[in-house]
Amino acid sequence: MEKQKRQILLFLDNAPVHPPDIILKNITLKFFPCNSTALVQPMDQGVIKTFKAHYRRQLVQHIIASADVAHTADDIVITALDAICWIDLAWKSITELTIQNTFKRAGFQISSGASDSISRETTTADEVIVAQEQEYLNELDKVLKYVKVGGDTMSASDFIAVDNNLPVFNELDNNNENILLVNVVSNDDTLNxxxxxxxxxxxxxxxxxMVHRLKLLSSSQYPELHSLLIQLQSKLIDAYLDSNIVKQKSILDFFKPIQPGTVHRT
Incomplete structure (x- = not known):
């Protein structure tokens, strides 16, 4: 970029990890006003909240399903693969329209010269984002009613906002030569x-x-699951046919060989 003599204007928020005294040659840094991140960053206009609602719904469902066979809280295991799958599902729930509307809500839109047109588009974007947020919050509320914390249930809005004030960065420690210290537990310190x-x-x-047994359950109690189980069974059978488990059989596999000296009667 320097060789191309490009001049870049880079907007940053006031997080401590963004020191304002950095001097760059062809990049000018402009910092947003304090406490304005939630108003100017598109991802904060609905994407993050919708993502968290979908992800935590999967989390609560997993806890509820595991609680029936768990004796203590330690028996409820959440693996890294579980988290990755939930992240994948949560991100796929964010539609292209939602992302477009969050950018409009943050003020990123093509100006047509008519302020009233832009205002109407922003209002429509707000309505769409709020409607989708509420849809996922309602879905999260449906599972949260089965979980109690300290004898009380928690609303979806409170559950989503529980980590809003959680620091997402470490501040530099000038008394320790700006070395970030992280408390870790080594494997040698484990009790077990x-x-x-x-x-x-x-x-x-x-x-x-297993799917066959689940189909019996769906047929008698949950018919809305039957079509999904049929699809799952079809995928499993395809995987079975494509695997090395299936071996080409010959006609000799269906008949017992005749032992020498055995009289075969017709």
């Missing part, structure tokens, strides 16, 4: 040296049998 039990995944044939 035994390796955790790793649950063995079922084989594809076993999974197909």
């Amino acid at each position: 040296d035994e390796e955790p039990d790793i649950e063995k995944p079922p084989s594809i044939p076993e999974s197909i049998q």
Whole structure:
């Protein structure tokens, strides 16, 4: 960029990790006013809240499903793979229209020269974002009513905002040569040296049998799940056919060989 003699204007918020005394050659830094991040950053206009609502709904559902067989809180295990899958589902729930509306809400829109037109577009964007936020909050409320914290239930709005004031960065410590210290627990400090039990995944044939039992459940009690289970069963069968488990059989596999000296009667 310097060779191309490009002049760049970079907007930053006032987080401590963005020191204002940095001097750059072809980049000019402009800092937003204090406490304005939530108003000017598009992702803060609905995307993050919707994402968190969807992710935490998956989290609560997992806790509820695990609570029936758990004896203590330590028995409810959340793996990194669980979190990754929930993140994937949560992000896929954010539509392209939602992202477009969050940018409009933050003021990023093409000016047509008519202020009243821009105002109407912003109002429409606000309505769409609020409606989608409320939809996911309602879905989260449906599962939160089965969970009590200290004897009381927590609303979806409170659950989403529970970590709003949680620091997402470490401040530099000038008394320690600006070295960031992180408290970690080494493996040597663990009380239990035994390796955790790793649950063995079922084989594809076993999974197909599980789906068959689930179809019996859906047929008798939850018919709305039947079509989903049919799709899952079809995918499992495709995986089974494509795997090395299926071996080409010959006609000899269906008949017992005749032992020498055996009289075969017709």
